[in-house]
Amino acid sequence: MKVEGEVAVITGGASGIGRGTALALARAGCDIVLADIHDGRLDATRREIEALGQRVLAVHCDVSNDADVEDLARRTEAELGAPGILMNNAGVVLRGALEEIELAEWQWCLGINVFGVIRGIHAFLGGMIARRHGHIVNTGSVAGLVALTGEGAPYIASKFAVVGLTEALALYAAPFGVGVSLLCPGGVNTNLAETGRSIGMTAERERAETLMAQAVQGGAEM
Numbered sequence: 001m002k003v004e005g006e007v008a009v010i011t012g013g014a015s016g017i018g019r020g021t022a023l024a025l026a027r028a029g030c031d032i033v034l035a036d037i038h039d040g041r042l043d044a045t046r047r048e049i050e051a052l053g054q055r056v057l058a059v060h061c062d063v064s065n066d067a068d069v070e071d072l073a074r075r076t077e078a079e080l081g082a083p084g085i086l087m088n089n090a091g092v093v094l095r096g097a098l099e100e101i102e103l104a105e106w107q108w109c110l111g112i113n114v115f116g117v118i119r120g121i122h123a124f125l126g127g128m129i130a131r132r133h134g135h136i137v138n139t140g141s142v143a144g145l146v147a148l149t150g151e152g153a154p155y156i157a158s159k160f161a162v163v164g165l166t167e168a169l170a171l172y173a174a175p176f177g178v179g180v181s182l183l184c185p186g187g188v189n190t191n192l193a194e195t196g197r198s199i200g201m202t203a204e205r206e207r208a209e210t211l212m213a214q215a216v217q218g219g220a221e222m
């Protein structure tokens, strides 16, 4: 897809992978809509994109809130025009002792990582189908392809859901001329740890989790 001249909406666009993608798309000639809950970084990234000479809209948008995401779609169309690219990228990590993690914590993690993606699809896919034009990128993870640790179960479950949802969405959207991509990063140095929640992680559990991850990744003996 030629991206020059497109309007690209990026959730979690103020930091890390979302910010990097926003800057790359702006350099390639896209106008950018940044959606995030971190107002300081939202403003800093907005200024970086403005300096590249592209139009940019920075929206305080919590992807775990239905109205925020619907409002994001409305403002995008009204202020920058029809979006051609949507990157459902906002995500958080939840990990820990599974018997201690409250259901509210599970809902927090899946509400952002899974339902945040669903809300993005709900708000933007209809317009793309009507225009027979657009591309949706969902950020999964290597953790959505293989379970490396037990303590990571909430995050892993959320990313497996994103992978399945994205594969099905690709099948659904293709006949309408709407493209779909799945991004599965490995380790990337971002601010992800800042928003992450760890429940009941003792030093022993941290050590076991690290050993398990190293063993699976490096094929080492346990």
Ligand SMILES: NC(=O)c1ccc[n+]([C@@H]2O[C@H](COP(=O)([O-])OP(=O)(O)OC[C@H]3O[C@@H](n4cnc5c(N)ncnc54)[C@H](O)[C@@H]3O)[C@@H](O)[C@H]2O)c1
Pocket: 011, 012, 013, 014, 015, 016, 017, 018, 035, 036, 037, 038, 041, 061, 062, 063, 064, 089, 090, 091, 092, 112, 139, 140, 141, 142, 143, 184, 185, 186, 187, 188, 189, 190, 191, 192, 193, 195
């Ligand atoms: N960093 C890695 O190693 C890695 C690996 C695999 C997948 N990922 C995934 O990449 C995506 C981006 O993460 P990152 O590593 O760039 O982290 P990051 O924390 O630097 O960026 C994520 C952004 O999402 C925003 N955000 C968090 N909750 C939000 C909400 N409810 N609504 C809107 N915005 C919200 C944060 O404020 C932040 O700006 C996530 O989905 C993450 O799971 C990251």
